[in-house]
Amino acid sequence: MKLYSYFRSSSSYRVRIALALKGIRYEYVPVDISPAVQAQRAVGYGEIHPLRQVPVLEWHDASGREQRLTQSVAILEYLDERWPTPPLLPHEPLERARIREAVEIVNSGIQPLQNSKTLALLRTVGGTEVEECWRREVIEQGLSALESLARANRGAFFSGDMPLLADLFIVPQLYNARRFGIDLAAFPRLLAIEVAALALDAFRLAQPERQPDAPPVEARPPSEAWPRSKS
Amino acid sequence: MKLYSYFRSSSSYRVRIALALKGIRYEYVPVDISPAVQAQRAVGYGEIHPLRQVPVLEWHDASGREQRLTQSVAILEYLDERWPTPPLLPHEPLERARIREAVEIVNSGIQPLQNSKTLALLRTVGGTEVEECWRREVIEQGLSALESLARANRGAFFSGDMPLLADLFIVPQLYNARRFGIDLAAFPRLLAIEVAALALDAFRLAQPERQPDAPPVEARPPSEAWPRSKS
Numbered sequence: 001m002k003l004y005s006y007f008r009s010s011s012s013y014r015v016r017i018a019l020a021l022k023g024i025r026y027e028y029v030p031v032d033i034s035p036a037v038q039a040q041r042a043v044g045y046g047e048i049h050p051l052r053q054v055p056v057l058e059w060h061d062a063s064g065r066e067q068r069l070t071q072s073v074a075i076l077e078y079l080d081e082r083w084p085t086p087p088l089l090p091h092e093p094l095e096r097a098r099i100r101e102a103v104e105i106v107n108s109g110i111q112p113l114q115n116s117k118t119l120a121l122l123r124t125v126g127g128t129e130v131e132e133c134w135r136r137e138v139i140e141q142g143l144s145a146l147e148s149l150a151r152a153n154r155g156a157f158f159s160g161d162m163p164l165l166a167d168l169f170i171v172p173q174l175y176n177a178r179r180f181g182i183d184l185a186a187f188p189r190l191l192a193i194e195v196a197a198l199a200l201d202a203f204r205l206a207q208p209e210r211q212p213d214a215p216p217v218e219a220r221p222p223s224e225a226w227p228r229s230k231s
Numbered sequence: 232m233k234l235y236s237y238f239r240s241s242s243s244y245r246v247r248i249a250l251a252l253k254g255i256r257y258e259y260v261p262v263d264i265s266p267a268v269q270a271q272r273a274v275g276y277g278e279i280h281p282l283r284q285v286p287v288l289e290w291h292d293a294s295g296r297e298q299r300l301t302q303s304v305a306i307l308e309y310l311d312e313r314w315p316t317p318p319l320l321p322h323e324p325l326e327r328a329r330i331r332e333a334v335e336i337v338n339s340g341i342q343p344l345q346n347s348k349t350l351a352l353l354r355t356v357g358g359t360e361v362e363e364c365w366r367r368e369v370i371e372q373g374l375s376a377l378e379s380l381a382r383a384n385r386g387a388f389f390s391g392d393m394p395l396l397a398d399l400f401i402v403p404q405l406y407n408a409r410r411f412g413i414d415l416a417a418f419p420r421l422l423a424i425e426v427a428a429l430a431l432d433a434f435r436l437a438q439p440e441r442q443p444d445a446p447p448v449e450a451r452p453p454s455e456a457w458p459r460s461k462s
Contacts, residue, residue, distance in 0.1 A: 122353075
């Protein structure tokens, strides 16, 4: 199995966590989607992903046919159906719905509105100030909604004491928010979920700074040069 | 069961189709999210939906407790799990994944980037031309990806001869594209899916112009005054 990924991509980060939680081994294929490189624009990548995004999961099925799957939600639900242990969704329909509700607040409510393409356009037409104001509003509104939902639940994670699909979206979104300098003090429940998550090997192994395409610590600007946790 | 909906909202439209396909009766609660009215900003609506969007599904559970669910994907997966007939997803994990992949191309790849809030911001900071160019690019790119995926499948619908979750996203997105004056000639497979879908009562009943909050035909601007289909 191969994962086309970019270390900083929060959608890739979600899938890396799931693969680690399920204990699925995979080959990491870095795609540098940074504005300076834009490897996704290479001619051949259009065949891997017509929309030229990451992540893409690639594998050979039982009949040896190459399969590629895009869209983190589709990939994650697939992984959970094919490798049900540990489960990423509860059993009861309404409980499953509550997890998917949180997932979509991040997946369609925050991420697309603050990804690099959207922000680049805003910067071009509106300048840095408009871009920052927009990014802050989108992220803070989404995290506020998530914080309320999470507070209504019990447990170390979004719902209960085991990580579920919602946690795979919350942790990368907090990473993104921090990168953008968003003050997270208003979201103590989400921060507690992050602490519980990063106590697990699967979440730590999936962290951006631990990926093969992440620059070495000394090459990063000071705000990102946090020490790798010892584990 | 109550559905908070706006006739033109494509996310509401998806849920209306599912409710009709499953034969679930519901009360329609109109929320006028048009820029001129913005009923979602009313103080009380924040309790219905913290992010002040539509759709919201509301019901009383077996113990009489009021439940509210937001996010169209979460609502649709819930409806499909609670009322499995007719199914909105196939059985086999990879086939399910292919449907969810198409769903997310619309749900996170197109819709959030061309909803009224995003477009209003773009118009404010960049003017009408930037807004139109952005909208066109986002919609055309997404529909192109969907067209390729749909062409790889057989059947009258996105995949096979029965409507599935992907079709519930494609039909409202085509409605949106048309409203915005996008030329759909490059997407013959998607247009054929729309024809097959609108031959079914469930899709027709869910159409924007048939909702109680839709203005009467004569009150609409010419581009939207298409005749209601006789059925």
